[in-house]
Amino acid sequence: MLSSRIGILGGGQLGLMLLQAAIDWNLDIHVLDPDAEAPCRKIAPKFTQGSLQDFDTVYNFGKNLDVITIEIEKVNVEALEKLESEGKRIYPQPAVIRRIQDKRIQKQFYIDKGLPTAEFILTDNRADVANHIDFLPAFHKLGRDGYDGRGVQRIPSEADLHKAFDQPGLLEKAVPFEKELAVIVARNPSGEIMTFPTVEMVFHPEHNLVEYLFSPAEISAEINAKAQEIARKTAEAFEIAGLLAVELFLTADGEVLINEVAPRPHNSGHHTIKANVTSQYEQHWRAILDLPLGDTDAYAPSAMVNLLGEPGFEGPAVYEGMEKLLSTAQVFPFLYWKAITKPFRKMGHITIMDKNIEALKDKVKFVKENIRVIS
Template identity: 65%
Template sequence: MALPKIGILGGGQLGRMLLQAAIDLDFEIDCLDPDPTASCHTLANKFVVGSFKDFETVYQFGKDKDLVTIEIEHVNIDALEQLEKEGVNVFPQPHLLRMIQDKRLQKTFFKENGFPTADFRLTENQAELMNHTDFFPAFHKLGKGGYDGKGVQLIAHTDDISKGFDAPGLLEKAIDFEKELAVIVARNPKGEIKSFPTVEMVFHPIQNLVEFLVSPAEISSKIEEKAQKIAIDLIAKMELVGVLAVEMFLTKEGEVLINEIAPRPHNSGHQTIRGNATSQYEQHLRAIANLPLGDTSAELFSGMVNILGSEGFEGPAKYIGLEECLAIEGVYPFLYGKKITKPFRKMGHVTILGHSREDIVNKANVVKEKLKVESGKWKVEN
């Protein structure tokens, strides 16, 4: 069979891992990114410097491709719709990206289609928060533009209203949850669907980024079935092609509620590299190319720790403790090729394999203690 010529909008670390997975299947992949030093710039078949938010740039980039996909959802939808009209396959589909880009539309979709989610109210500006004081504590979320914890603000009481966003958004009731879960699920154009085991996520207390996760999640078989059913039913209802990350809350009453979704490979699936028979990256490529989906099973427990730039350091990246971590059985670092570190910048991740949840947690704690990203020149230690 002839493999499609693929274009990826975005050249960051997710694109880098897509490219690494693509090598085994010999896909020809070009990348578009505004940063000439982005993680993909040395790996792509062709790397184009330009804005994935600009209509003409995206259109010109995509018009000679068989297939266009994304590694970030904040892209120019109008250009993707035009490419789709002209016969280019665009996955995930542009109309779904348009809905997912706007959290207001996303949450409304969940509600209208019977998917469980936290109660919410739509707001047009900051002043409208005064009309919803009975709804506090709640999280005010920007409708568009929020990413990696940005665009979310806790409104606990009226004194916090000034922290809200003076733009269209939604006010989401704060959930007293027990755990944060995620399911990565994939679908190809034939309608074949496969999901990965549910994972349990722990977020960084300051940056609101996934800091650590464990797979499988420590939940009952009943909760696992609920989470899996929600993710599978959701991707089927959307008819989305590609990988979909479904982030969820497990409440103390045993309810499973959708928090947010991402129509691409996701931080909550990094551990699938080494941890599962097929990684989320290979699965995404299989899905968009309409190939049979891969086996998602895992023989061991797995985990993931984000490698973030250390606070107080900015400049050429220097990895402290990398050698010690490489010496630990079942610890696999993946660095993203970013030469400059900044506080809390995602510089890589570590996939961890072990024979028990306790084994994963213990190794993760060692990695978090030992592995730091500071700034300085690398040198050989005698």
């Protein structure tokens, strides 16, 4: 298996960290990305520039490979299905990607499988959303192509109906929740399953993407067991091979509900590179190559702060405050090789560790106050 020719669809920061894990095992990696300056470009053994959504490009990229995986869901599934029919090992499987690509199908899947999720209504367009005023407050989500906070609009009242998307989507009941949690699950083709510790995510108030997280989440043993069980059951229901990041709501009355999932390495697992015995990236390789899954135990409590481009700056990236970070114990910056910064663009992340939870929180505050990406 380690001698297989392996392809990654997508050469962004997740692909970069997959490549960094692959170097240890001398894996033969090929990367396809539409951006000639993608983060993976400089270290990928073989890099191809091309569309991830064009049938011929994806098919021709994969036809001489043995195993193909993804770092983003927005890929041509028809090409992957043809490659799979010709004997290529595609993980996550095309059927899983297809189901997850459309949030309407994804949410209905949870209902069909008896998995807990918030109440929702499928909508065809903006006018259709207006027919459900009594369902508000709610979130309107695009069925397809929403990513990194894009494709989600909060619709608190009738006065906000103009914010709804004029495309097929779903109207999801606004659930009063106390915390947003995530569990990353790994499952290999043999059916072995391993979960990472439950994390607690804090989202940016305007841009709906993770600002920072803590691992483990500060929740009761009972809630943790529930979150872990739901994540396992979700991976089993999809029968996925690879990683599945399961994002969850913890409601005010102690319910744990699935928000959505991602069939790949995920922002909620970046800290595992330093903080856990096996990182999510190594675990992904273990899973898709059908190898024994690694130990996911944590060395110490940890946090991860996303390093976002500062508002008001666009141009060549300058990382202000790196000296302060590097002079602080157990603070580890990871930069994504993106030459140009833009407001709120993901430019890197900072992993923070400490045996003392209060000291860990102090370090998070220190990091947030002392590093900026400007131009």
